[in-house]
Amino acid sequence: MSQTLTSSSQAARTPAPARSPADRIAQWIPKLVLSPTLVIVVVFFYGFIFWTGxxxxxxSxxxxxxxxxxxxxxxRLFNNERWLVALGNLGIYAFLFIAICLVLGLLLAILLDQKIRAEGALRTIYLYPMALSFIVTGTVWKWMLNPQVGLEQFVQSLGWDSFQFDWLVNPDFSIYTVVIAAVWQSSGFVMALFLAGLRGVDDSIIKAAQIDGASRFTIYTRIIIxxxxPVFFSAFIMLAHIAIKSxxxxxxxxxxxxxxxSDLPAIFMYQLSFTRNQMGIGAASAMIMLLTVIAILVPYLYSELRVKKHD
Structure with a gap:
């Protein structure tokens, strides 16, 4: 017993071998590579958030x-009529944008999940709008919905003279044109999320349901969907973030x-800060938008961390 204690004490007193310069460099290289990114994130992300607050x-x-x-x-911000209009427009836009994208994306994913022919081509077509910038999308749809040269003029040239689609210039419907363009651009991305989720469902469960005589509709509504x-939740978070910062x-x-x-909080913030010289109110509106995003992200992060903790 004493010999064991003596040998262990001698091992404890034995100095660790000195690391070579190459080992020290290898240890510091990852830190040196990541340090510029860390500095940029701290300064240009968290630093500017603090400064805006x-x-x-x-x-100012x-x-x-x-x-x-x-x-x-x-x-003063919440006594500003334009800000209240922008918040109302955001509510309409966000609700319709998120709901339509989720429903349309799910339907498109289910369609592609049927092992149809030319699936790769259709998937590319659905995803293509996401490759465009929002500026390009807005410009294209502005031309398409222009009553003078777009959809209305085209249909009338076919002989339907009574056709009218003036939402772009109609104050009561202009916000819905933003919804149309946003859904066109983002629904393909949601489709890709749902398609990945559908392809990850265990086939044995589906086959068992088929053996029990369940119809395809029942399998999708009771088992697959x-x-x-988790895909619904992730898609909702992403779409809500897109809507708030539109x-x-x-x-x-x-x-x-x-x-x-069709004013939105982001447009309000930009114009008051940089064209109307009211930077203080503009910064306040930016912080309200940030708090809205945080209010959406925190429950999501909490649920994800709780699931991982239970796992």
């Missing part, structure tokens, strides 16, 4: 100013008009 409590106008005014910018809950699509398509009928 600080500006929202100041009397054309240029940043650091005279604190408390919650005054937030009070409920198993896609700027370039609406700006290229309607410019927030006619008037402010």
């Amino acid at each position: 600080l500006l929202s409590f100041t009397n 106008r054309m240029l940043p100013s650091y005279g604190l005014v408390g919650w005054d910018n937030y009070v 409920p198993s896609l809950r 700027f370039d699509l609406a700006l290229a398509l309607t410019g927030g008009g006619p008037g402010i009928s």
